[in-house]
Amino acid sequence: MTRFVLRRIGLALITLFLLSVLVFIGTQLLPGDVGRRVLGPFATQEAVDDLNARLGTDRALIVQYGDWIGGAVQGDLGDSISFSRPVSELLGRALRNSAKLAVVAFVIVVPLGVFGGIMAALRRGKPTDRLITVGGLSATVIPEFVSGIVLIIVFAVWLDWFPGTATPPPDSSFITQLHHLILPAIPLVLVLFGYISRITRAGVIEALESDYVRTATLKGLPRPTVIRREVLRNALLPTIAVVASQVGYLIGGLVVVEVLFNYQGIGRLLFDAAQKADFPLLAGGVLVVGAAFQISMLLADVAYSLLNPRIRVGGKA
Amino acid sequence: MVTTTDQLLTVENLGIEYKVGTEWKKAVRDVSFSIGSGESLGLVGESGCGKTTVAMAIMHYLPRNGRVSEGSIQLAGREIGELSASELRRMRVNQVSMVYQDPGKSLNPSIRIGRQVADVFELMEVPKDEWDGRVIDILRKVQIADPERVVRRYPHQLSGGMLQRVVIAMAIASEPELLVLDEPTTGLDATVEAEVLDLISNLRAETGTSVLFISHSLAVIRKMCDRVGVLYAGRLLAEGPAEAIFTDPRHPYTVGLLRSLPTGELSRNEAQLDTIPGTLPPLGAEIQGCIYADRCPIVQDVCREEEPDLVALDGNRFSRCFFPERAPDLPRVVAPDPPVRQRSEETLLDISATSKTFEQEGSPVFALKDVDLSIRIGETVALVGESGSGKSTLAKVILGIHVPDEGAVIQLGEDVLHDSLHSRSGEEIRSVQMVFQNPDSALNRRHSVRRIIGRAVQRLRGLGRRGSHDRARDLLSEVRMGHQHLTAKPSHLSGGLKQRVAIARAFAGSPALVVLDEPTSALDVSVQAAIINLLAELQAEENVAYLFISHDLNVVRYVADRVAVMYLGRLMEVGTAERIFRGPHHPYSEALLSAAPDREEGTRIRLKGEIPAASDPPPGCSFQTRCHRKIGEICETVEPPLTEAEPGYSIRCHIPIDELAALQQLVPQE
Ligand SMILES: Nc1ncnc2c1ncn2[C@@H]1O[C@H](COP(=O)(O)OP(=O)(O)OP(=O)(O)O)[C@@H](O)[C@H]1O
Ligand SMILES: [Mg+2]
Numbered sequence: 001m002t003r004f005v006l007r008r009i010g011l012a013l014i015t016l017f018l019l020s021v022l023v024f025i026g027t028q029l030l031p032g033d034v035g036r037r038v039l040g041p042f043a044t045q046e047a048v049d050d051l052n053a054r055l056g057t058d059r060a061l062i063v064q065y066g067d068w069i070g071g072a073v074q075g076d077l078g079d080s081i082s083f084s085r086p087v088s089e090l091l092g093r094a095l096r097n098s099a100k101l102a103v104v105a106f107v108i109v110v111p112l113g114v115f116g117g118i119m120a121a122l123r124r125g126k127p128t129d130r131l132i133t134v135g136g137l138s139a140t141v142i143p144e145f146v147s148g149i150v151l152i153i154v155f156a157v158w159l160d161w162f163p164g165t166a167t168p169p170p171d172s173s174f175i176t177q178l179h180h181l182i183l184p185a186i187p188l189v190l191v192l193f194g195y196i197s198r199i200t201r202a203g204v205i206e207a208l209e210s211d212y213v214r215t216a217t218l219k220g221l222p223r224p225t226v227i228r229r230e231v232l233r234n235a236l237l238p239t240i241a242v243v244a245s246q247v248g249y250l251i252g253g254l255v256v257v258e259v260l261f262n263y264q265g266i267g268r269l270l271f272d273a274a275q276k277a278d279f280p281l282l283a284g285g286v287l288v289v290g291a292a293f294q295i296s297m298l299l300a301d302v303a304y305s306l307l308n309p310r311i312r313v314g315g316k317a
Numbered sequence: 318m319v320t321t322t323d324q325l326l327t328v329e330n331l332g333i334e335y336k337v338g339t340e341w342k343k344a345v346r347d348v349s350f351s352i353g354s355g356e357s358l359g360l361v362g363e364s365g366c367g368k369t370t371v372a373m374a375i376m377h378y379l380p381r382n383g384r385v386s387e388g389s390i391q392l393a394g395r396e397i398g399e400l401s402a403s404e405l406r407r408m409r410v411n412q413v414s415m416v417y418q419d420p421g422k423s424l425n426p427s428i429r430i431g432r433q434v435a436d437v438f439e440l441m442e443v444p445k446d447e448w449d450g451r452v453i454d455i456l457r458k459v460q461i462a463d464p465e466r467v468v469r470r471y472p473h474q475l476s477g478g479m480l481q482r483v484v485i486a487m488a489i490a491s492e493p494e495l496l497v498l499d500e501p502t503t504g505l506d507a508t509v510e511a512e513v514l515d516l517i518s519n520l521r522a523e524t525g526t527s528v529l530f531i532s533h534s535l536a537v538i539r540k541m542c543d544r545v546g547v548l549y550a551g552r553l554l555a556e557g558p559a560e561a562i563f564t565d566p567r568h569p570y571t572v573g574l575l576r577s578l579p580t581g582e583l584s585r586n587e588a589q590l591d592t593i594p595g596t597l598p599p600l601g602a603e604i605q606g607c608i609y610a611d612r613c614p615i616v617q618d619v620c621r622e623e624e625p626d627l628v629a630l631d632g633n634r635f636s637r638c639f640f641p642e643r644a645p646d647l648p649r650v651v652a653p654d655p656p657v658r659q660r661s662e663e664t665l666l667d668i669s670a671t672s673k674t675f676e677q678e679g680s681p682v683f684a685l686k687d688v689d690l691s692i693r694i695g696e697t698v699a700l701v702g703e704s705g706s707g708k709s710t711l712a713k714v715i716l717g718i719h720v721p722d723e724g725a726v727i728q729l730g731e732d733v734l735h736d737s738l739h740s741r742s743g744e745e746i747r748s749v750q751m752v753f754q755n756p757d758s759a760l761n762r763r764h765s766v767r768r769i770i771g772r773a774v775q776r777l778r779g780l781g782r783r784g785s786h787d788r789a790r791d792l793l794s795e796v797r798m799g800h801q802h803l804t805a806k807p808s809h810l811s812g813g814l815k816q817r818v819a820i821a822r823a824f825a826g827s828p829a830l831v832v833l834d835e836p837t838s839a840l841d842v843s844v845q846a847a848i849i850n851l852l853a854e855l856q857a858e859e860n861v862a863y864l865f866i867s868h869d870l871n872v873v874r875y876v877a878d879r880v881a882v883m884y885l886g887r888l889m890e891v892g893t894a895e896r897i898f899r900g901p902h903h904p905y906s907e908a909l910l911s912a913a914p915d916r917e918e919g920t921r922i923r924l925k926g927e928i929p930a931a932s933d934p935p936p937g938c939s940f941q942t943r944c945h946r947k948i949g950e951i952c953e954t955v956e957p958p959l960t961e962a963e964p965g966y967s968i969r970c971h972i973p974i975d976e977l978a979a980l981q982q983l984v985p986q987e
Contacts, residue, residue, distance in 0.1 A: 124381075211422040218376055219487065220410030220440045223402075230425055308427065 008301055012294040019290045020072070023283045024065050068283070077284035082276040087284040090269060095288065098258070098265035101166065102250055104181045105188040110243055113193050114236070117200025121235075122227070124205065132197055140194030144187040144256040151183055152260070166263035184261040188253050192246055199242040203235035210234075237307055244300030247293055324351040325527045326375070326495055330388035333370050333379065333551075335600065341386070342601025344370050345551040348388075349627075354494065357521065357528035359542035359559065361535060361574070363841040364812070365597055367551040368531045369417075372499050375529070376415055377405055393494065410440045414488035418500040420480035424472040430483055431468025437490040451490070459486040459516055462926065476927060478509035485516065492524055499531045506703045507868055508924055511912035514541060515921070533841060535578060536871075536914040539563050547571050550598050550608050553627060557634030567630055567641040569613045576649075577846035579875035580915070584894070585853050588653040590846035590875070596811055607638070614648050615640060651850060656857035661694040665829055665862050666715065666749075671724030673710055673886075682932045684710040685721070686886045686939075689959060689967075692830060695860040699867060699877035699894070701909065703928050707886035708866045712832045715864065716749055747777045747826035754835035756815035760807040760822075766793070767803040770821050777826030792821040795858075796851060813844035817851065824855065832864045837872065849876060870913050874898055882906045885939040886931060888959055892966035901978035903968050904946040938971065946980060948972060 035051035036043070059067075071077060077087035113136075120132040156164035162183040168176050207213060208231055216230045217223075254267030262268075266289065273281040333345040345367040352358045360368045373379050375390055377397050390397045392413060400408060417423060424433055434455065435448045443451060449468075456464035459482040472480060481501060488496060498517070502510035514537065521528060530541050538545055538559070545562045547555040547570060555568040566572045576591035595612040598604060606621040607613070613620065619639060627637045638644065673685040685707050692698050700708045713719045715726060753759040760769055770789040774780055780788060790800060796817040807815050816836060823831050833852070837845040849872065856863065867873050873880060877894040882903060890903040897906065908922040924943045929935055935942045941952040951971050959969040968974065 211417070211419065212425040214378060214417075215423045215484070215487070216425065216436075218378060218409055218415050219436055220406045220408075221436060222406065229428070233427055234425070 004305060005302060008298055012298055016287070016290055016294060020069055020287055021065070023286045024068060026283075072284070072287060077287070078280040080273075080278050080281040082273070082278040082281070087281050090281065091266070091284055091288050094264060094266040094269040094285075095292070097263065098254055098267065100177065101181055101184060101254065101257070101263065101265060102188075102247075104178065105185040105192070105250070106243075108185060109189040109192045109196060112189070113196025114200050114239060116193065117197040117239070118204055118232070120197060120201045121204035121208065129201075133201070136194035136197045138194075139190040142187075142190060144191065144253050145260060147187040147190050148184070148257060148260045151186055155183055164261075166258070166261035184257050184263060187257055188250065191249070191253060195246060196239065196243060200235070200239045203238045204231055207231040207235040233307075237304055240303050240307075241300050244296045247296040323353060325354045325356075325393060326352040326529070327391045328371070328375070328388070329391075331371065331374065331385065331390060332387035333367070333374055334384055334386045335370075335380070336382040336384075337600065340601070341384075343386070343551060344383075344600055345374075348548070348551070348553050350546050350553065350556060352495070352527045352529060354527055355525045356544065357530055357542045359530045359532065359538035359545040360548055361532060361538050361545060362548035363574075363597055363843065364533060365600075366548045368533075368548055369499055370551075371548070372415070372497050372529065372531055375497060376409075376413065410437075411491055412493055413495040413497065414491065414493040415497040415499065416481070416484050416488050416501045417498075418503045420477055420484050421472070423484055424480060426472055428471075429468065430470050430472065430475070434468070434483065434487055434490065437487050441491055455486045455490045456483070458520075459483070459489075460512070461486075477505055478513065478927070481505065481509075481513055482516070485513070485520075489520055489524070489526070493526060495527045495529065496521075497529045497531075500533070502537065503532070503534075507870070507909065508703060508912045510537075511914065511921060512923070514914065517541065534914065535563065535574060535842070540914045547574075550602075552608050552637065553635075554609060554637045555635060556627070557630075557636075558632065561632050561634055565645065567634060567636040567644050568638050569615055569644050569647055570609050572644050572647045573612075573614075573650075574842055576647075577842040579846075579849070579871045582898075583875055585849070585875050586655055586658070589651050589655055589850050589853070591649050591651050591653075592846040592850070593843035594650055596813075614650055615643055656854045658857045659695060659860055661696075661860075663694050664691050665694045665696075666692045667725075667727040668711075668715070669725050669727070671714060671721045671726065673714060673719055673721050677932060680932050682930075683934055684886050684931055685714065686934075687959075688724070688886075688888055690881055690888065690891065692862050692864060694829070695856065695862055696878045697856065697863040697865055697876055699865045699873040699880045700883060701866075701868065701870065701873055701880060702883035703868075703909075705885075705928050705931065706883040707931070708883055709834060710886070711883070712751070712834055712864060712866060715830070716751055716832060748829040749832065750823035750826065750828040750830075751832045751834065752816070752819050752823050752836050755839055756812065756819045757807070759819055760815060762806060762808050765804050765806055766810075766818050769807070769818060770825060773822045773825035788825070789821075792824060793818075795824065795855065796821045811844075812840050813847060816840065816844075816848055820848075820851065820855070824859070824861075827859065828861055830862045830864065832866070834866045835868070836865075838867065838869065845872070852876070870910060871915070882909070885929065885934055887939055887969060888967075889940065889970075890966075890968045891959070892963075896963075896966050901974055901981050903970055904944050904972075904977075905940050907981060908943075908945065938969075946972060946977075 035048035039048055039051060068078065075088055077091070079085065080087050080090055083090060116132045116136065120129040123129045152164050155162045163180050166180050166184040168180040213226060213230050216226050221230075254265055255271050256267070257263070258265040258268035259271055266285065270282065270285045270289070272278070273285060328351065329349045331345060331348045332343060334341040335344050348371060350358060360371065362368055370379070370383070373383070374385055375392075375397065377400070379385070385398060392408065397405075397408075424430070431449075431452055434452045438448045438451050439445075452468055453464045456467060461467050461479065461482055467475065467479070467483070475483070485501070501517070502513050505513065517528070518541065520526065528541070530538060532538050542559045544557065545559045546553050547562070547568065549570055554570050555562065555566070562571060563575065566575060570593070573591070573593040577593065579590060593612055598608065598611070607616075607624055610616045610620040617639070625637050625639045627635045628641070629635055630641055636644070668688055668690045671685060671688045672683070675682045675684055688711060690698070700711065702708055710719065714721050767786060767789050770792055771782075771785040774785040774788045774792070775782075778785070778788065790803065793800065793802060798814065798817055798821070802810065802814065807818065810818065836852070837848050840848060852863065853876070855861065865873070865876055874894060879892065880894050880897040881888050882890040882897070882905065884905050889905050890897060898910070900907070902910065908924050910916075911920055911922045922945055924945070926943055929939075929942060937951070937953040937955055938944070938957055941947055944952065948971060955971070957969050957971045959967050961967045962974040970977070972980070
């Protein structure tokens with residue numbers, strides 16, 4: 001088990017390393033040198049050289065990379081060009097904001113999706129099942145900007161139940177913050193509900209048709225016990241993995257939602273960085289997002305193996 | 318059939334349907350039988366004839382798309398379909414239990430064994446403080462050696478044989494009146510199968526439980542049952558006392574099944590096996606007249622017009638045939654004359670002092686140890702031994718999939734030792750081919766038969782597209798398949814046809830040696846017979862050698878020229894088939910042979926414990942921990958060498974061959 005976790009961490013580190021190389025090369029491979037790209041075509045060569053020297057972008061690539069990654073490990077990702085502030089500070093604040101939004105979305109969608117999936121599986125082929133499956137699927141294909149705009153128009157503009165922006169006034173209470181975050185969370189919930197309920201449904205159905213559920217039923221165990229102990233325990237395992245893997249989607253979804261609801265999160269920040277050609281911010285942001293993704297996958301794997309004796313207890317003893 | 322009130326289970330005119338697409342199709346029709354208390358009834362029949370369907374209807378656990386469309390099932394006088402949910406539950410707790418195939422899947426993977434067994438006592442309302450003791454007792458009763466340890470295990474930590482014992486323990490814990498067993502030993506080793514069957518017989522003798530025993534193995538049914546019903550396409554074709562059904566069958570189908578089995582001393586050099594032509598009609602087919610008419614060698618006009626009733630014959634037997642008296646003299650379908658073979662003494666492949674060790678979680682696993690074996694041109698060598706004995710590893714070394722650590726594999730005089738598959742020459746790859754047990758996983762389901770065989774031809778023969786298609790067509794007729802199958806996908810073919818395609822593919826490059834890994838064990842007996850005949854014909858035509866891996870000793874005896882017995886990666890005994898089966902035997906082979914279900918009662922040798930892990934072989938002779946003929950310390954300290962005790966016969970044992978003969982009470986050879 002420890003070995004498994006260690007190996008998993010090792011793999012995550014290797015992935016992150018490769019990601020860092022890719023990101024670094026990506027920001028370097030664009031045409032022209034960094035100084036020229038920042039200052040534009042009409043700046044004098046001297047000014048460009050000067051900026052390059054200040055940014056350190058006149059050195060060999062490998063040295064630059066070493067410098068960057070060395071700093072990154074210590075939490076220093078350089079300075080943002082457009083905001084003239086340390087990248088790590090900007091990212092830290094944005095990450096906190098995004099995490100709040102993501103947590104609100106997950107807290108709503110995970111119980112809902114799992115419950116919906118279980119109900120659909122238990123009522124397979126019946127109207128409940130169709131409603132959940134078809135409804136979930138339709139919700140998944142609605143792009144966030146469409147559902148987002150509709151939500152803003154209906155609930156913020158017409159009904160005025162929720163604020164139209166996700167950013168609460170500074171120092172707001174928990175309730176106020178929550179009030180601001182519910183509306184932006186809904187487009188994410190709509191998309192994720194379909195995925196999570198579908199995976200849950202498939203897992204529950206597979207377990208229901210398994211030989212061990214047959215054994216349990218033919219032993220004479222009451223149906224609720226069979227469902228709770230035999231079906232759910234084994235069926236929810238794959239769901240955990242899926243929920244974690246949706247963190248990747250979430251980041252893409254966040255960009256749209258955060259821009260739409262004018263919210264200072266990581267998606268919004270990356271969006272701005274890309275628009276303004278702010279390379280240190282962009283590179284640092286992608287790296288941090290990659291790390292967040294790896295950590296959530298790692299946690300999912302650990303949770304999965306804690307629940308799965310096949311991994312927890314190992315082979316034949 | 319008369320149904321009296323003292324019957325425990327009465328099934329009358331049972332019809333069962335499955336919904337496929339939007340249509341209900343009949344899978345079982347008009348099946349009637351009954352089981353008296355303490356009686357055991359067997360159901361036999363080819364795959365898909367409805368055995369499991371009947372069993373599941375009795376348990377009231379048909380698949381979601383299945384339903385009982387007519388008839389009645391009564392257990393102890395109560396109609397099963399009319400029970401309320403809680404009555405049904407009570408019935409499952411107290412009166413009827415079931416055990417089925419694949420014990421690895423029938424226990425919950427995430428709950429400890431002890432807890433799963435304790436459920437039964439909880440449901441029986443045994444006081445909680447007695448559960449632990451009762452669990453240990455019942456596990457001991459099914460001969461689990463160390464129950465205190467086993468209860469703390471998870472299913473994946475136990476072997477298949479152990480798991481099946483646990484499942485049986487759960488089934489008998491409540492002392493049910495009826496035990497339904499659906500292929501409880503299919504997929505287990507012969508030695509384990511024999512033990513599980515013994516266990517069931519003993520428990521039955523002790524508790525007087527009635528049994529419904531389902532199997533496609535005629536030998537197992539014969540051993541376990543008082544009465545037998547023969548099912549075909551969802552219909553009962555014959556029913557009667559087991560002895561009578563097997564020794565004096567009165568239905569052409571029963572006769573056909575029995576003739577397909579290689580039994581006794583028969584060798585393929587003496588006669589071909591008879592088979593049943595054709596295949597089972599598809600699910601729900603509406604057939605006028607006798608359902609078996611299309612495959613029956615004595616079919617008459619009347620058979621196609623009306624369906625015969627299940628008529629009573631003498632000796633409490635029933636047969637659904639107009640001409641039951643003609644069944645014993647059924648004409649053969651396959652001419653008995655075996656194909657003429659060319660035999661050669663020239664060695665094709667020589668394996669000497671070959672070992673293979675794998676690494677598993679840091680510790681070595683000795684999969685092959687010091688193996689010497691040669692295969693001659695055009696010869697069939699059979700490899701037998703329990704699962705985990707290294708048969709497949711040896712096959713893979715020969716195929717070049719594994720590279721041995723030491724020793725040499727010499728093929729036609731050329732040393733191919735440190736050659737992995739990639740560095741072997743085209744000629745070497747072409748000359749050794751393989752056919753697997755399960756054709757489903759071996760054939761690409763998306764490709765047509767033409768493409769599957771054609772590609773092998775292109776790869777092995779270097780032929781172009783056109784040439785390869787012509788050759789594919791030829792190969793298909795060589796495996797006796799029609800050209801109409803060229804465009805079919807494997808998923809549309811029956812198991813036997815798929816295996817023929819796999820064989821055709823193996824023969825695409827005119828190989829010198831084909832490794833056959835359990836090629837017939839997933840097939841019905843009639844299909845098995847046809848495949849075995851086909852392999853014999855191909856061998857005679859192409860002078861190819863076979864390495865035939867099988868656990869069915871009757872099949873081995875029939876097909877093999879020579880036999881090699883493996884245990885824990887070592888060869889224990891090698892000799893001609895005739896010699897290996899005649900004896901004197903290696904103690905391990907003796908035990909293996911005695912485990913076959915068609916052996917006489919009471920002659921079985923019980924092996925102690927389970928096969929040791931290959932990562933932790935015992936010191937001295939690898940078989941000493943389980944050997945019933947162990948002579949003393951020498952067995953525990955010194956590993957005996959494989960020595961040539963007689964010309965062409967080698968054995969790895971400390972006991973001299975004449976002493977073995979005396980121990981095994983055989984007349985010594987002159
Ligand atoms: N859930 C199902 N839906 C549709 N058809 C089914 C279903 N289960 C079984 N069948 C069909 O019903 C027939 C009888 O199947 P059944 O499993 O009872 O046969 P069997 O005698 O137990 O075969 P085997 O020896 O392979 O276990 C077959 O034609 C099979 O394809
Ligand atoms: Mg079956």
